[in-house]
Amino acid sequence: MIELVLFVIGFVILIKGAGLLVDGSSSIAGYLKISRLVIGMTAVAFGTSLPELLVNVFASIGNNPGIAIGNIIGSNIANILLILGISSIIYPLVVTKGTVWREIPFCLLASLVFAVLSNDLLIDGDQQSLLTRIDGIVFLFFFVIFLYYMWSIARENDLIVSEVSIKTLPLHRSVIYMLAGLAGLVIGGKWIVDGAVFITGFFGIGQTFIGLSIIAVGTSLPELATSAIAAYKKNPDIAVGNVVGSNIFNIFFILGVSSIIKPLPMQQSNNIDTAVMIAATMILFLFMFTGKKSSIDRWEGFILTAAYAGYITYLILNQAGVW
Numbered sequence: 001m002i003e004l005v006l007f008v009i010g011f012v013i014l015i016k017g018a019g020l021l022v023d024g025s026s027s028i029a030g031y032l033k034i035s036r037l038v039i040g041m042t043a044v045a046f047g048t049s050l051p052e053l054l055v056n057v058f059a060s061i062g063n064n065p066g067i068a069i070g071n072i073i074g075s076n077i078a079n080i081l082l083i084l085g086i087s088s089i090i091y092p093l094v095v096t097k098g099t100v101w102r103e104i105p106f107c108l109l110a111s112l113v114f115a116v117l118s119n120d121l122l123i124d125g126d127q128q129s130l131l132t133r134i135d136g137i138v139f140l141f142f143f144v145i146f147l148y149y150m151w152s153i154a155r156e157n158d159l160i161v162s163e164v165s166i167k168t169l170p171l172h173r174s175v176i177y178m179l180a181g182l183a184g185l186v187i188g189g190k191w192i193v194d195g196a197v198f199i200t201g202f203f204g205i206g207q208t209f210i211g212l213s214i215i216a217v218g219t220s221l222p223e224l225a226t227s228a229i230a231a232y233k234k235n236p237d238i239a240v241g242n243v244v245g246s247n248i249f250n251i252f253f254i255l256g257v258s259s260i261i262k263p264l265p266m267q268q269s270n271n272i273d274t275a276v277m278i279a280a281t282m283i284l285f286l287f288m289f290t291g292k293k294s295s296i297d298r299w300e301g302f303i304l305t306a307a308y309a310g311y312i313t314y315l316i317l318n319q320a321g322v323w
Helices: 002-031 036-047 050-061 065-090 097-117 133-157 159-163 171-203 207-219 221-232 236-261 270-287 298-319
Strands: 129-131 264-266
Touching (some): 002 171, 002 207, 002 221, 036 050, 050 221, 050 236, 065 207, 065 264, 097 133, 097 270, 129 133, 133 236, 207 221, 207 270, 236 264, 270 298
């Protein structure tokens, strides 16, 4: 049963490691005279999604596709329904026109591209749906486009840099932070995947269920902390932008890397979860035009959190064989 203990501890080490790595590498980048713009973009784009990345890398290497796929789909669903739901209850989230008309549609595009590339069986009549290495390269091409967009927006208004706290540490401490962060990510990621594999075998629970629920919520804790604090500090566009950017990052970069490491077989049951992910993104876009325009009001936040509770209930009932 030590695997269960390490499974829980792994989340703490993983998330702490991500924070240390971002702080240490950002500080070192400052010593190397790298612009605050680049540092800020890196901290926002990579920092909160490092837990998902490491979990997926180990899941792919260990041939555990259910964990890898479930982690990404589940994280994206949790980011919108749970994290934005809680954040908007804390403080209504008013967002900019750019987020409404560019970033949220790009997030929807990422979900649709994933749905198409992961459905060889339905679209081409193949014997099995598979995210191949070629699909992974396609994901990464889209990710480059997204990075270019982020770079253009950051240069125009400098929003990313102004909202990211970049710590200046002594050089030796920066190196220690970075190395400790890398070690924490590696150790935490491996313990989580090993623990998930143990749970699926010992309790007879499907890998996809673990990935969609427990691992997805656990690896989304950095996004929850960032968005909730941003909402509390009345920086609503940062709260929404963090979630939308993370969802795009999860599909185009993390799934891209994961499927290049090892092609990921898809189950037909994943289509239901993919549909929920797409529906959540469409609801987010719809909420920009209901109630107060370009915002997620508190009543809409309650709807999002209730929808997430309903989705988790469905997962539990489906795992139990009720549905």
